[in-house]
Amino acid sequence: MSARFTTVLEGLEVMMGLGIHPSELAAAQRVIVSVRMDVxxxxxxxxxxxxAVLDYDFVRTGIHALVAERHFHLQETLCExxxxxxxxxxxxxxxxxxTSKPDIYPDAAVGCEIVRER
Structure with a gap:
């Protein structure tokens, strides 16, 4: 009998290059990442x-590596x-x-959410 679990990495805050505007290209900004995995x-x-289970350290470490290696123009490509x-x-x-960029507007965060399956 198989077993299904949801493994969550919630609210990971990273400083990274993300965006297309000159100010976003010039400096890193705060991005909040949350991941839910059906395992x-x-x-x-x-x-x-x-x-015996999925070690979510690989996700956290992998996200840190992704954001360190390049500037992403779009939240959509970061999510992918x-x-x-x-x-x-x-x-x-x-x-x-x-993903969410909480510091773009003084009164709202902007973000993207995707769902992918095998």
Missing amino acids: VYPTPPNEDRID AIAALCLSDSRVERVTVR
Whole structure:
């Protein structure tokens, strides 16, 4: 009997190059990233060990590496890159990625959310 879990990385704050406007091209800005992964295991984990489940450290580390290696013009392409990272683990069947730029407007954040499946 397979087991389904949702693994969440919520509210990861990164400083990164993101955007198309001159001010966004000139300096890093704060971006908030949240990821929800639907993960399927062959059986429910019966041992209390990290190697029995998806270790979300790889997602956090991978996001930090993605944002360090390049400037993204669009939140959409950033979301796609993060989704591909998550789906690189074969146990992840579905991923929801949300990004938000909280400092663009004084009264609202702007963001993007995508859902990708195998």
